[in-house]
């Protein structure tokens with residue numbers, strides 16, 4: 001990256017806008033979103049993709065499930081892992 005890395009990491013694209021607390025929070029969310037998530041069904045890492053907000057799929061086993069908006073597993077659906085939207 002041509003830009004100097006800042007404390008806020010990838011949120012540096014916002015420049016000085018929105019305040020540092022918001023940018024850091026946004027960075028935390030985005031880093032979790034793009035991280036290699038573990039598929040809760042087949043246990044493979046790195047094949048979990050977000051289709052849209054709250055909808056996640058695993059390219060390995062084809063499962064589609066409802067998760068968090070930015071992370072595939074939330075504290076809630078940890079207890080309800082069978083909330084599957086459709087099987088392919």
Ligand SMILES: [Zn+2]
Pocket residue numbers: 039040041042043044047058059060061062063
């Ligand atoms: Zn899977």
